[in-house]
Amino acid sequence: MKLLFLFLDGIGLGKDDPEINPFSRAQTPVLNGLIGGKPLTSLAAPFEDERTTLLALDASVGVKGPPQSATGQAMLLTGINIPAELGYHYGPKPNPDVAKYLDSATLFSKTVAAGKKTALLNAYPPRYFDGIDSGRRLYSAIPLALTNAGMPLLTHDDYFNGRALSADFTGEGWREFLGFPDAPLFDPYSAGVKLGEIASGYDFSLFEYWASDYAGHKQDMNWAVRQLEIIDGVLKGLLETWHDQDGLILLTSDHGNMENLSTRRHTPAQVPLLLFGDINIRREFQKDIRDLTGIAPAISKILELNQSI
Numbered sequence: 001m002k003l004l005f006l007f008l009d010g011i012g013l014g015k016d017d018p019e020i021n022p023f024s025r026a027q028t029p030v031l032n033g034l035i036g037g038k039p040l041t042s043l044a045a046p047f048e049d050e051r052t053t054l055l056a057l058d059a060s061v062g063v064k065g066p067p068q069s070a071t072g073q074a075m076l077l078t079g080i081n082i083p084a085e086l087g088y089h090y091g092p093k094p095n096p097d098v099a100k101y102l103d104s105a106t107l108f109s110k111t112v113a114a115g116k117k118t119a120l121l122n123a124y125p126p127r128y129f130d131g132i133d134s135g136r137r138l139y140s141a142i143p144l145a146l147t148n149a150g151m152p153l154l155t156h157d158d159y160f161n162g163r164a165l166s167a168d169f170t171g172e173g174w175r176e177f178l179g180f181p182d183a184p185l186f187d188p189y190s191a192g193v194k195l196g197e198i199a200s201g202y203d204f205s206l207f208e209y210w211a212s213d214y215a216g217h218k219q220d221m222n223w224a225v226r227q228l229e230i231i232d233g234v235l236k237g238l239l240e241t242w243h244d245q246d247g248l249i250l251l252t253s254d255h256g257n258m259e260n261l262s263t264r265r266h267t268p269a270q271v272p273l274l275l276f277g278d279i280n281i282r283r284e285f286q287k288d289i290r291d292l293t294g295i296a297p298a299i300s301k302i303l304e305l306n307q308s309i
């Protein structure tokens with residue numbers, strides 16, 4: 001069994017209100033078609049059919065204040081209620097208290113310990129590594145967990161050779177902002193096909209999309225709508241490439257933000273958990289999931305990873 005984890009930062013299930021919610025405004029026929037013809041808002045969940053499951057999950061996990069990225073992502077990777085243990089939500093980058101949880105016993109380290117193949121499918125540009133090496137930039141939770149598991153981040157070379165994806169899916173950022181005018185470009189559909197092809201080579205792979213959280217902080221409706229329409233094209237390519245017998249695709253988030261552009265802050269909204277794959281496997285996968293802490297144990301179980309390390 002293989003599992004592809006699509007992580008979209010800062011997307012909650014909001015009101016079906018096109019004034020504030022880009023999910024209500026964007027043209028996303030693929031996504032809406034997968035969840036019963038509705039936009040991805042609180043009205044759409046829960047949902048199940050022969051291809052898709054949608055659940056609404058609490059991201060606040062009983063701790064006051066808006067949920068944040070470092071603790072949220074660390075919970076997704078460990079299954080531990082880190083905000084409850086620390087007494088606060090924290091982010092965007094892990095502080096030393098959060099980072100301790102990412103030293104070991106993450107999904108990445110457990111996959112490595114089980115002798116299985118894992119990767120973070122994002123390609124990181126040279127300036128990212130320069131920032132890390134010089135101390136100007138801190139790892140966010142997901143790349144920190146991966147590198148702590150002894151696995152390398154994928155690079156410029158991996159992107160140019162088709163082994164990794166651009167963080168914006170299309171590669172426009174590599175051309176426009178990162179100084180690589182000859183970087184490969186993908187339309188959203190082709191990026192989805194590529195994602196499926198690359199992910200099929202790993203037991204557990206994760207792709208991190210952060211532009212959704214950024215759009216929420218900027219309160220930029222047009223940009224948010226554009227991001228969602230790109231994601232819709234990616235889903236079409238991905239789901240045409242990845243078949244149920246290949247395993248499970250999981251899409252979730254760490255907290256709400258982009259679904260309510262009336263505020264630039266994170267929201268307490270429930271977050272979507274979308275599952276694509278065989279219905280019996282989806283039902284088994286979701287049965288013990290009550291909030292964000294349930295996802296990592298469910299992944300460990302389906303990938304037959306050691307639950308105790």
Ligand SMILES: [Zn+2]
Pocket residue numbers: 010069092213214217257266
């Ligand atoms: Zn944020």
